[in-house]
Amino acid sequence: MKKILGITVLAAFIGGAAAVGGYKLFERNQIGGTISEKQDLYFANNPLKISSAGTADFTQAAAAVAPGVVHIKTTYAAKGGQGGGSSPFEMFDDFFGGRGRQQQRQPRAASGSGVIISQDGYIVTNNHVVENADKVEVILTDRRKVEAKVIGRDPNTDLALIKVNATNLPVVKMGNSDNVQVGEWVLAVGYPLDLNTTVTAGIVSAKARSIGIIGREQQQEQLENLSEEEVQQFNRTGKLPASAMNSSIESFIQTDAAINPGNSGGALVNANGELIGINSAIASQSGYNQGYGFAIPVNLARKIVDDFMKYGSVKRGYIGVSFAPLGGDYNNKDVKTTETTGLYISDVVPNGAAAAAGIKAGDIIKKVDGVTVFDSPDLQEKIGRLNPGDKVKLTVLREGSLKDYAITLKGESSVGVVAANTAKAVEVSKLGATFVPATAAQKTKFGINSGVVVSSVVTGKAFDNIGVEKGLIITKVNGVPVNSVADVQKALPQTRNNMIYMSGVSAQGTFNFSFPAQ
Template sequence: MKRIGLIALAAFIGGAAALGGYKWMEHKNDNLLSFADQQKVLFASNAKISSAGAVDFVEAAAAVSPAVVHIKTSYSGGGERSSSPMDMFDFFGGGGRKMQRAPRAASGSGVILTPDGYIVTNNHVVDNADKIEVILSDRRKVSATIVGKDPNTDLALIKVDATDLPVVKMGNSDNVQIGEWVLAVGFPLDLQTTVTAGIVSAKSRSIGILARDQQQPSEEDFEEYQRTGKMPARAANTSIESYIQTDAAINPGNSGGALVNANGELVGINAAIASQTGTNVGYGFAIPVNLAKKILDDFRKYGAVKRGYIGVTFSTLDADLAEKLNVKDNSGLYVNEVLPGSGAAAAGLLKGDIIKKIDGNIIYDSPDLQEKIGRLSPGDKVELTYSRNGQLKDTRVTLKGDGAATKPEAIAKNGGSASIEKLGASFAPASAQLKNKYGAKSGVVVTGVVPGKIFDSLDISKGLLVTAVNGRPVNSAKDIEAALPQSRNGMTTISGVTAEGKFTYSF
């Protein structure tokens, strides 16, 4: 009997050890998964024919509300910052992005994505904040740090030190249909958790709020085009606007909150309203969750967005523009310019081509293209259908990184060991005050970046603090020159720090 007891005890201990080891490995591998894949572990597959779900919103509201948090931010007094899109956006063009004295405090909303505290919100909710506090559904107040933020999509990912948090299930925004019911959940006007209902009024809506100064070509542009045959160069619009429009009541404070379908699945992140008064008049806009998934995964992996580009500037065709350009098509995207060294140039696209489809999906307006490209990364391929001289043609475009004709990997392979000249940057010794601010013992400040070279390709911008090269502390350009040949296995490593945290690049 004693022997049987020992065997049972040994079996119990072995089983507990195996289960504990499994749980440890499961937690260790969490960060290797995308947010969408990680959530598959949390939610059983529940396929439905329609994204709309039941008409009764009680279950959806009960499931989502605990995982939508109140975000409070504070700012140093006396600074200047641009007003948030939620607060000042005027659908009819007035007001807008005026500069105003920064408030000492502001608030918004956020959506918990994982039990260990990753939370999505808007960039404008946390941008330039000195302190970020998150109030959870159980009234706990916890500090948050920024993992990554992107003004081009108005998305940000923050992290709190907490466990076993409630989570909102990510849905599929491609399945959202115009006319279906949705709920907006957040903390409007500093109220407690508030749920409002409405329908999806439109999809792929661009409202120009993220890049007001990047407009369609002007009358003068078309006059020059007719005179010279060349469309004037315009600043590239890197913002991505393809909003879900809803008439669910959204007000200041809802920024970063959840837009969910009647199944309680997250389909959008509330971002802006159209109003002349600053409060709801029936037009709210949310960032599609399918676009957010890619951006948020990049934040967690790299701390920034790795965005791919086709490499064209374009105008959305309509009857008036087609007449001015003397083209027969009145739908699609008219290519104004193909950037040298871009994926579009390599694929054979030319000025005057009209992009009609991407991966078989018809392109009606710029958001149709921008959102789909915004979900992809440098190196990904897309199938484009375009019209040239009235004939449809197909081509495959390999996306390239922001502003770079060559990807960083190619630069490293072709360039051999790096030098300051190949880095394409200039440096100055960091001041003691700057090093103290970031807790760094060494450092140089990037004072300039050469377009098309390694630092430009890696998105290392002017003003960043570089603390080490190949593991060696650097305090001058001479230190960098001396450290560069000390690479291991042909790889060069650049380390530094920003306001968002430490970074390391290897190439």
């Protein structure tokens, strides 16, 4: 009997040691995992103890979330520009820190909010909070100031991931935005108007809301990349070619919780203290809260963040169609159908995912993976959460009959002028940058006769060291007009006093700079 007892105790000891050892191994393996794995590990050890049993008491949720929402301060080099006029969308431009195409003088400093999503310092915020910033500083809730590194930015969703060199940080738990219901209580947590941590309450007013702010800027950039022939076609028809379709994703959660400038990048959480959205924009004629705020669903943010952590950039899958919503306030005079729901396919990208599956222009998308589609965001967010190679089922109406199509999503090389231009970019190793020729539309816009666009900058090389940014148009090198990479390479040796001189143009105006030849 004693022998059996001893064996039992020994077995229990060995089992316990194996469990502890296994957990420690699991814990070590999670250090470099996805954000979902990091969150699962953290909240397995730090479970939320919050009740939302029908009473409108948000004290527990606010206490759980507030420590994980940080103040982000950014500084910029002073750049001049043209003042804008008045537009119905100025309130969005103000909230987005002057991202509108009417360029205003860029501030020397700005601020926003961010949400800590891992103990080791990953913070999700808005792209417009950190875009073009020379320095990003995070103020934690314990008043520490830590400089942050931008890991990745995605203008298509207005999301960005930054990281601070800190550990054991408080973490906000990610929820499931698919489960959000219109009418449920939510809290907005952030740093509005440079105030300290501020919590406001409201309800979810709507889901899958598109307000056009990201799409308008995307379309402008697409127009700048069109050929002269495509510009003329756009002027005649008002339609972009399928290869230049808008890749922005707007499927906001709308809330009446008070959101003001500075809340950008902050948390929208449910009554359980779970992150359901990243606050991004407001609808207001004054630029301040007048009742409607918009947050990016956390399920979309999770995919973007994981891509940044794994690849350093977003790997997005594309169907390869242009479409228009039906019914309601949409004026589809060119659409020949009596259907009032669904998405009318106006164009199909040759060799794209949809074309490969047999989908044609004139088809109407009725469902995505069995879920009825009413408006653009219903499709965009779903596809935006998938990767190239992922499969999706589209239910399509054609000539009065419904048919299911299995679509295997393709990467950005299958669509988009930007991707095509990048493929044609040529690196000039001496400058640490790649260039593509400026398009006819870009030359017309800026009133220039020559130019190459900086399409990428290599970290640690010449252009990066002197602060030259992607998107600048170089018009002259050492006084010689340049229209191609060959022109740049030919002009580089023609230095004066061993200095390279360059001229160019950007949205902020003309510029000249010089640096030593190496």
